[in-house]
Amino acid sequence: MTERETRRPVLMVLAWCWVGVPFAYGLAELVRKAIQLFGG
Template sequence: MSTDTSPPSRRGLIAFAWLWVGAPLAYGLYELVQKATQLFTG
């Protein structure tokens, strides 16, 4: 599914939705890697 057929307002909404979900997900993954590194390295 390409976003080229979407109107610009919808494209902005899709980008906002990705950021809304992606930012906490990226932060959670970052924290997970930090905790796992501490766990395995001591």
């Protein structure tokens, strides 16, 4: 394997984390606010 082939999965994981972590946080905050607004 070349260096480029071994680096690609690492970059893919970092890219997904870069997008996924803020998305998950925003989704959790949305659910929390919706529960406060409608349920409790």
